[in-house]
Each structure stands twice: as structure tokens, then as C-alpha cells.
Amino acid sequence: MPGRGNHDLSAEAARGGLADFKVGVDNAIFSVDIVLNRLLVLLVMRNEAPFLHQWSLPGTLVRHGESLEDAAYRILAEKIRVRNLYLEQLYTFGGPERDPREALDCYGVRYLSVSYFALVRFAEAELIADGVSGIAWYPIERVPTLAFDHNRILEYGYTRLRNKLEYSPIAFDVLPETFTLSDLYQLYSTVLGENFSDYSNFRARLLKLGFLADIGKKVSRGAGRPASLYRFDSEAFAPFKDKPLVFV
Amino acid sequence: MPGRGNHDLSAEAARGGLADFKVGVDNAIFSVDIVLNRLLVLLVMRNEAPFLHQWSLPGTLVRHGESLEDAAYRILAEKIRVRNLYLEQLYTFGGPERDPREALDCYGVRYLSVSYFALVRFAEAELIADGVSGIAWYPIERVPTLAFDHNRILEYGYTRLRNKLEYSPIAFDVLPETFTLSDLYQLYSTVLGENFSDYSNFRARLLKLGFLADIGKKVSRGAGRPASLYRFDSEAFAPFKDKPLVFV
DNA sequence: TTTAATTTTGGTAGATATGACTATATTGAG
DNA sequence: CTCAATATAGTCATATCTACCAAAATTAAA
Numbered sequence: 092m093p094g095r096g097n098h099d100l101s102a103e104a105a106r107g108g109l110a111d112f113k114v115g116v117d118n119a120i121f122s123v124d125i126v127l128n129r130l131l132v133l134l135v136m137r138n139e140a141p142f143l144h145q146w147s148l149p150g151t152l153v154r155h156g157e158s159l160e161d162a163a164y165r166i167l168a169e170k171i172r173v174r175n176l177y178l179e180q181l182y183t184f185g186g187p188e189r190d191p192r193e194a195l196d197c198y199g200v201r202y203l204s205v206s207y208f209a210l211v212r213f214a215e216a217e218l219i220a221d222g223v224s225g226i227a228w229y230p231i232e233r234v235p236t237l238a239f240d241h242n243r244i245l246e247y248g249y250t251r252l253r254n255k256l257e258y259s260p261i262a263f264d265v266l267p268e269t270f271t272l273s274d275l276y277q278l279y280s281t282v283l284g285e286n287f288s289d290y291s292n293f294r295a296r297l298l299k300l301g302f303l304a305d306i307g308k309k310v311s312r313g314a315g316r317p318a319s320l321y322r323f324d325s326e327a328f329a330p331f332k333d334k335p336l337v338f339v
Numbered sequence: 340m341p342g343r344g345n346h347d348l349s350a351e352a353a354r355g356g357l358a359d360f361k362v363g364v365d366n367a368i369f370s371v372d373i374v375l376n377r378l379l380v381l382l383v384m385r386n387e388a389p390f391l392h393q394w395s396l397p398g399t400l401v402r403h404g405e406s407l408e409d410a411a412y413r414i415l416a417e418k419i420r421v422r423n424l425y426l427e428q429l430y431t432f433g434g435p436e437r438d439p440r441e442a443l444d445c446y447g448v449r450y451l452s453v454s455y456f457a458l459v460r461f462a463e464a465e466l467i468a469d470g471v472s473g474i475a476w477y478p479i480e481r482v483p484t485l486a487f488d489h490n491r492i493l494e495y496g497y498t499r500l501r502n503k504l505e506y507s508p509i510a511f512d513v514l515p516e517t518f519t520l521s522d523l524y525q526l527y528s529t530v531l532g533e534n535f536s537d538y539s540n541f542r543a544r545l546l547k548l549g550f551l552a553d554i555g556k557k558v559s560r561g562a563g564r565p566a567s568l569y570r571f572d573s574e575a576f577a578p579f580k581d582k583p584l585v586f587v
Numbered sequence: 588t589t590t591a592a593t594t595t596t597g598g599t600a601g602a603t604a605t606g607a608c609t610a611t612a613t614t615g616a617g
Numbered sequence: 618c619t620c621a622a623t624a625t626a627g628t629c630a631t632a633t634c635t636a637c638c639a640a641a642a643t644t645a646a647a
């Protein structure tokens with residue numbers, strides 16, 4: 092396999108040639124409305140071709156000197172004001188013909204999408220409707236057909252969210268500093284479905300693990316017995332850090 | 340922040356401008372030598388700048404009309420002849436300054452690496468020493484300093500391999516059609532370490548799951564009682580397909 | 588040929604975890 | 618005060634994990 096150094100373009104072209112890429116970052120941004128028990132995903136309406144006026148995941152093209160993660164954070168910062176979040180890279184979609192812009196000039200530029208997955212704290216997330224023709228939190232089950240291959244990206248992100256929630260402490264990145272066990276259960280059952288675990292067993296299991304610290308205060312929210320407030324003790328969590336983590 | 344719609348290029352450039360990318364695919368190709376109990380990774384010696392004569396993961400730049408996965412398979416096919424393997428996308432590394440070639444022309448092209456992780460059947464993997472100045476299976480614990488950020492990619496792939504092995508049936512992609520429970524245990528303990536499980540318990544657990552079919556034959560290899568031969572029953576495995584799968 | 592070593596196989600018993608379910612405590616509302 | 622709502626704290630049968638142990642079937646050595 093020669094080339095790829097002092098390559099001359101005509102020889103490259105004869106073998107197919109190296110593709111030039113624009114690299115986009117698209118974010119599957121999730122949020123959980125604990126009050127209404129809904130899992131939400133952030134969609135924006137495109138205001139340019141292709142897919143003009145269609146809903147899509149918020150995305151951007153990567154700029155000079157900008158890392159992929161920088162770009163992912165920039166998208167977030169442009170769309171919502173939020174202080175607490177979890178973000179990680181999801182997958183890279185890069186087949187030819189995934190973006191109709193590629194067809195415009197033959198053997199021209201390719202578009203590649205590095206997708207990121209984010210979970211943000213719903214209560215403090217303020218949408219910025221700025222320069223887009225629409226922006227909205229969509230309940231996951233009511234997401235329409237999206238631009239490009241974004242439905243596929245979203246599907247991938249949704250799977251990751253469920254898996255990640257079960258096996259790593261991302262929930263505590265989007266819960267307030269102190270929270271009740273009900274809050275925690277609401278979050279889990281909204282994402283994973285009611286039948287992932289009985290509330291009582293969920294409580295017992297989480298408490299036994301020992302990284303939820305009772306801060307000694309209680310809150311009363313409407314009727315019922317007041318709930319104890321807990322905080323996530325990251326030091327006590329440390330032993331679990333290198334636990335089961337797998338990939339689809 | 341607006342933009343990315345009707346953007347004019349001068350304005351983009353003022354804010355940094357869009358980067359142009361070459362996209363490379365780098366493979367972390369693993370193999371397990373069951374006889375010598377070693378986990379191996381495939382390295383090639385670079386025969387061009389940058390990092391001339393340094394070991395690296397096998398990689399290539401993506402060509403016109405070629406999907407990322409196509410490129411990953413092409414790398415594999417160029418380096419080893421193998422019929423049975425498992426391959427999946429790993430992670431995309433794309434920070435600026437990860438490739439010294441970027442520095443050559445200021446604000447020029449960026450190099451992005453989409454990494455893939457592969458596991459191949461050692462017994463049938465035939466290396467192709469063709470057009471490279473070196474190619475070798477390295478025991479994972481003796482890997483030297485590699486070109487670019489390839490040590491980091493490899494580390495990432497190694498983690499993925501261990502997690503994936505525990506929670507999905509990739510082992511059966513690199514075992515022969517029929518195998519003994521010892522073969523299976525050797526594979527697991529070589530990758531995960533001896534102390535991941537007692538042999539007897541490993542046996543019991545795997546057999547109870549019910550997707551290992553005893554084909555009724557036995558093999559005797561040296562001393563000791565002959566072992567039963569099993570095959571992986573993918574139909575019986577189906578119910579486990581959507582089981583715990585998480586991500587680092 | 589007898590004995591020992593090796594390897595596969597098939598367990599057991601105790602601890603631990605899981606899942607369905609029940610009971611008690613503390614509050615707000617009427 | 619009583620009741621509905623909610624948080625908390627269990628029980629108990631069952632499944633699973635873990636650390637062992639012993640028999641069976643073969644080869645290697647004495």
C-alpha cells in the first residue's frame with residue numbers, strides 16, 4: 092500500500108484517490124422531565140438546504156483548530172444554556188451518499204458525521220432560539236423523520252443512554268447536588284421504563300452500594316412522608332469505576 | 340451564536356473557518372494464541388514520514404466512494420489473510436495537532452482517525468509482509484511506543500476487547516467451528532486474566548446458558564480425560580442478543 | 588502392569604443477589 | 618380525626634455466585 096505520503100494526485104485518482112472530507116458533529120442531546128415523566132431529545136429545524144425546514148439533530152461543521160469535543164460543546168452552548176451535563180462521543184457515520192451535498196460535485200467532498208451523546212439537567216436547560224427556524228424538546232416516542240441519517244444516530248444514542256444509565260453514574264451529572272431516592276427512581280424509570288425494577292428493590296440496591304450519602308435533611312413535596320436527601324459520594328463510588336462496561 | 344446557514348465564507352474564516360480533513364482508519368487488530376496463552380496485537384513498521392521506521396497500528400486513508408468500514412476491511416485484507424473475524428468501530432480521534440503533517444501548511448488539512456477494533460482467529464491468520472518494512476504480532480504487554488497517538492487507540496481497543504468478550508459472543512467468531520470448553524476458557528483467561536473466574540464455575544455458567552451444543556464427539560490432546568466438543572448455537576443465543584451492553 | 592499425574596466432568600454448601608410482596612411511618616387534605 | 622399519598626423498611630422464596638471437592642477417563646512414568 093503505497094502513497095499517502097508524497098502522493099501525486101493523478102496516481103491516487105487512478106486507484107480511486109483519497110477523499111476530502113468536511114467533518115460535522117451532530118449531538119443527540121437528551122433530557123429527562125422528572126415531573127411529567129418524559130424522556131426528551133433536542134431537535135432543531137434546519138433553515139438551509141439540504142433538508143430545508145426539516146427537523147434534525149443540532150450539529151455543526153468542525154472549524155480550524157477546533158477539536159471534535161470542542162465542536163460538540165459549541166453546539167450545546169449555542170442551543171441551550173446549561174451548567175450540568177454529561178457528554179461523550181457516540182459513533183462516526185461516514186458512508187458515502189449519507190449527505191446529498193456530496194452528489195453536487197462528482198468525486199468532490201465527503202461529509203462525515205461524528206456524533207456525540209449528551210444528557211443535560213432539564214430544570215436548568217434554557218433553549219436559545221437564535222438563528223434557527225425552530226428548536227424544541229421532543230418526547231422520544233414522538234420524534235418525526237429527521238434530516239440526513241439522524242434517526243439512525245438518535246436510535247444509536249438512545250440505546251447508549253439506556254445502557255450507560257444502568258452501568259455508570261451519569262444520572263448524578265444531571266440531578267441536583269442533593270436529591271431524593273424518588274428523584275433518582277423517576278429518572279431511571281423514565282428512561283428505562285417502569286418495569287426495570289420495583290421502587291422498593293431499587294432503593295435497597297442503591298443504598299446497599301454505599302455511594303449515596305444521606306445528608307440528614309428531609310424535604311416534603313406535597314402529600315406524603317418527607318423524603319431524605321442524598322448526595323452522590325464520588326469517593327465511595329471509586330471502587331465501582333472499573334466495573335462492567337461494554338459496547339454494542 | 341448564529342451562522343452555519345447562509346454563511347459566507349469570509350465571515351466563517353474570520354471566526355476560524357471550516358477545516359478540511361483527510362480521514363484515516365486505524366485498526367487495533369487482536370488475536371489470541373491459545374497455545375502460548377498470549378494476547379497479541381498486530382503492528383506494522385512505517386516506511387514513510389512522519390514517524391518513519393516506527394511501529395504503528397495498521398491504517399490507511401479513506402478513498403473516494405469507500406465507506407469507513409470498507410477501509411477498515413481493506414486494511415485487514417492487505418495485512419493478513421484470515422477468514423474468521425470480528426470487527427467494529429472503536430472511537431474517532433480528531434484533535435488538532437494529533438498528526439504532525441497538519442503543521443506543514445498552516446490552516447491546512449486536518450487528519451482525523453476513525454479507529455476500528457478487530458479480533459481474528461490466530462491459527463489461520465497469515466501475515467502479508469508486503470510493502471511495509473515490518474509487520475508483527477506483538478504481545479500486548481510488550482508493545483513499544485507507537486507512532487501518532489496509537490498507544491492511546493490501542494489502550495482504548497484493549498479495554499473494549501475485555502468488555503466485549505465478557506458481554507457478547509465475539510469469542511465464537513474466532514474459535515474453530517467446534518471447540519472444547521478448555522479452548523473457550525483459555526481464550527477468556529488469556530484476555531481477562533486467570534482470576535476472572537474459576538474453570539469449574541466458568542464451565543457451569545456457560546453450559547447453563549444453553550447456547551453451547553455438545554456435538555457428541557470427543558478429542559484427546561495429550562494427557563488427561565478427553566474433552567467433549569461443542570459448537571456455538573446462534574439460534575439458542577438469540578434471546579441474549581439484547582442484553583446488557585454498555586459503553587466506556 | 589501398576590501407579591501417578593493430568594485433565595475433564597459433575598457436583599456441593601455457604602454466601603450473596605434478585606424479585607415479588609407486605610407492613611409501618613409520616614405527612615397534607617378534607 | 619381519618620384517609621389518601623408517599624417514604625421507608627422489611628420478609629421470604631428463589632436464583633446466582635464463589636470457593637471448593639471428588640469422580641472419571643485418559644496418558645505418562647515406574
